Amino acid sequence: MNITLGCAVVSSPVLSPVLLGHFAERAGILPSPRKVLDLSDGAGDRAGGARRERLWELSSNLHCSVIGTCLSTADLRQFFVKLKDPLAKTASEHEIHSLAVAGAGRRDLPGKLLHKLLDKKHETHVRRFSKASTLEEVRALWRDSVEKGEVPGAYWATLTHPATDQALAREAFCEVHMLSHLMGQSNRADIKRLRTLEAELGARDEKIARQEQRLAQMAAAQAALAREAAQLRADLRHALEQSHAAPVEPDGEAGEALRRRLGDEQARSAALAERLVARDAALGESARRIAVLEREAEDLCREVEALEGALASAAEPAAAPDHPLGLSGLRFLYVGGRPKQLDQLRAFADKAGGVLLTHDGGMEETVTLLPGLVSQADIAFFPVDCVSHLASSQVKRLCREAGKPFIPLRTSGLASFAAALDALAAQGAVAAQ
Structure with missing residues (x-):
């Protein structure tokens, strides 16, 4: 069945006895004892009393924003689990919100418990606002x-608050309403950037998979x-043993045959020795290539971890710390790179707390x-694959003269910059210990 709750429609095959009255009231079946506050004009004083308003005494126009913002x-x-409502564990977030909005307008046990929950959760602000005695003091707070x-x-x-009037209630309501729009815009921008980072992460994963396959092939070849x-x-040792163990035969055809055989074995031994030297050289070259690939794979893994950390940070709620990397106040100089990536690089630096x-x-x-x-900078970066030789040489020389660190980045990609910031944060944490 579908029941309209003022701000939403809830679909539910079963209604709990606890909330059946709420739905009936919202549908207009039962009268409501709550005090109505019309936000359509600025006339009138909402409170006028000496005590705080109760949740069910607020205008029904405010219940949706109070429940959605404050809980x-x-x-x-x-x-609702504590109320032993059978739908509490299976209802969607929208249904849970709508059930709470319905209960907020009734002066019964659920409504009183909701009011008590709001007071308990926001006890600090309620206590701070209680010190205000005039409308202007409440508005300033x-x-x-x-x-x-x-x-x-x-x-x-x-x-x-008992001093809050119609105009201040409308001002607070409008402010919360517009903040919800701003949050929606911010979330859309974050989602767009998150999708871009996910695409780059997928490309990195594919590159790492190819590198691992090449490493496996090189290991098999080695x-x-x-x-x-x-x-x-083994063949060389066998040939040498045969050549040294051959008995000395008298001259004649047998002796000539032995000398020919000895010459053949010696030539074969020399050829085997040359092949062995060539194989040893090939093994050495393979070992060097494997070491280079392993270092590159380690760099890629660190960059992927840094990129995943950035994705996780972008997906965290707004209550998360602004600067999780602990690099607040640092100034980073980035020389070279691709102009189209500068905004994303600046976003990484801002997230780390730097400029x-x-x-x-x-x-x-x-x-x-x-x-x-x-x-002006505290540390300089430059991607070795996308910067001129003159610029990189200048940065190195100027940083050495100023006693400032510089970090050559493996590539101009976002992952390399993110990994470098993570490394700086880790060094700072170790130094702090």
């Missing part, structure tokens, strides 16, 4: 909380070369700007 879905689900990003608790404390070299050594200065490495900007940029 999380986890809070609401746990609340509300605006200060919005500036600090402490909207949920301040919203509940403002709406229920093992085959080792077996062939061992066989050559990114850039120089295109001499493509359009003159290298005479580098001394000033190096003097």
